[in-house]
Amino acid sequence: MKAILVLEDGITFEGEAIGAPGTVVGEVVFNTGMTGYQEILTDPSYAGQIVTLTYPLIGNYGINEEDDESRRIQVSALVVREACEHPSNWRARWTLREHLRAKGVPGIHRIDTRALTRRLRAAGVMMGILTTELTREEAWQHLKASPRYEEFNYVRMVTTPEPYVWDAEGMKPYDAPELPGTRYRLTLVDCGVKYNIARRFAALGSRVTVLPCTATAEDILATRPDGVALSPGPGDPALLGDIVEQVRKLVGRVPIFGICLGNQLVGAAFGAKTFKLKFGHRGCNHPVKDLRSGQVTITSQNHGYAVDPSGLEKGMEVWQINLNDGTVEGLRHTSLPIFTLQYHPEASPGPRDSDPYFAEFLRLIDSVRS
Numbered sequence: 001m002k003a004i005l006v007l008e009d010g011i012t013f014e015g016e017a018i019g020a021p022g023t024v025v026g027e028v029v030f031n032t033g034m035t036g037y038q039e040i041l042t043d044p045s046y047a048g049q050i051v052t053l054t055y056p057l058i059g060n061y062g063i064n065e066e067d068d069e070s071r072r073i074q075v076s077a078l079v080v081r082e083a084c085e086h087p088s089n090w091r092a093r094w095t096l097r098e099h100l101r102a103k104g105v106p107g108i109h110r111i112d113t114r115a116l117t118r119r120l121r122a123a124g125v126m127m128g129i130l131t132t133e134l135t136r137e138e139a140w141q142h143l144k145a146s147p148r149y150e151e152f153n154y155v156r157m158v159t160t161p162e163p164y165v166w167d168a169e170g171m172k173p174y175d176a177p178e179l180p181g182t183r184y185r186l187t188l189v190d191c192g193v194k195y196n197i198a199r200r201f202a203a204l205g206s207r208v209t210v211l212p213c214t215a216t217a218e219d220i221l222a223t224r225p226d227g228v229a230l231s232p233g234p235g236d237p238a239l240l241g242d243i244v245e246q247v248r249k250l251v252g253r254v255p256i257f258g259i260c261l262g263n264q265l266v267g268a269a270f271g272a273k274t275f276k277l278k279f280g281h282r283g284c285n286h287p288v289k290d291l292r293s294g295q296v297t298i299t300s301q302n303h304g305y306a307v308d309p310s311g312l313e314k315g316m317e318v319w320q321i322n323l324n325d326g327t328v329e330g331l332r333h334t335s336l337p338i339f340t341l342q343y344h345p346e347a348s349p350g351p352r353d354s355d356p357y358f359a360e361f362l363r364l365i366d367s368v369r370s
Contacts, residue, residue, distance in 0.1 A: 036349020268294025
């Protein structure tokens with residue numbers, strides 16, 4: 001089945017459909033990771049986006065039942081150079097094509113993803129439309145009439161509909177009894193959480209209560225947390241003033257750890273604004289420098305916005321920066337138990353360099369307890 005991808009600047013790519021038939025509009029972005037396509041597909045931070053993978057052969061280890069990072073595929077559509085039809089891996093249950101089609105998600109392959117990526121790097125990310133049913137002119141008119149990515153509050157679309165718990169035994173109902181030997185009670189505000197964040201905390205002896213993004217500060221404190229984590233998530237953080245207000249109410253009352261979008265929410269709570277990056281940071285190889293120690297960490301990233309540190313209030317400072325473009329990669333308060341990371345320490349997919357920050361947050365909790 002033929003498919004076409006039309007960008008808002010009029011450039012059109014023709015290829016073959018690899019997913020469900022239909023038409024979708026989204027912000028076209030690219031990810032430079034060589035592996036991890038299943039985690040990328042199910043990462044809620046990609047909601048509303050048509051994701052291009054720059055590695056040329058995708059799907060060669062198939063799709064399995066274990067590597068999903070949320071309850072469904074989150075991307076609007078997938079763009080690859082070539083989709084592997086004969087995966088080889090003992091865990092594989094489906095091909096990439098079978099999985100996309102079963103989940104109702106469109107995709108396209110056999111296009112020049114290198115040319116597409118170069119266009120997005122030069123001009124910046126832009127809106128696009130992927131269709132198997134419209135002509136090029138019909139698709140172009142549909143795209144021009146469609147709302148833009150930054151007009152939607154995607155966090156409300158991807159957050160959990162109901163609270164739940166995650167401990168050493170995995171995901172459980174909200175009212176599940178606490179396991180003996182639990183060392184920490186954490187509350188994770190789901191703005192688009194990846195399951196591996198809860199897994200990493202649980203592996204360190206935590207019971208993680210996951211609440212929807214609509215939870216108030218009072219709802220969060222009612223869970224009696226030792227600490228609060230703010231998750232990653234999609235969309236423009238400028239639309240999330242209601243969540244920022246709740247973060248402000250938590251400051252000084254409980255230790256706080258912000259991840260990705262959580263970093264931006266904490267920054268906003270301390271007076272900073274955010275700005276949109278030209279083509280974002282999406283991949284598994286981004287170098288980040290810790291300004292305290294000088295240590296460089298290779299990180300997994302997925303964000304299109306960054307914190308402008310010029311408006312930060314006294315007490316909150318930048319402690320990590322991106323070595324590619326100098327943007328903020330972490331904030332830390334000088335006296336309160338609060339720190340944040342702009343990247344993904346759960347690294348799913350990606351390097352494990354930043355995994356120790358989960359333990360660092362728990363040590364921060366211990367310091368408050370003592």
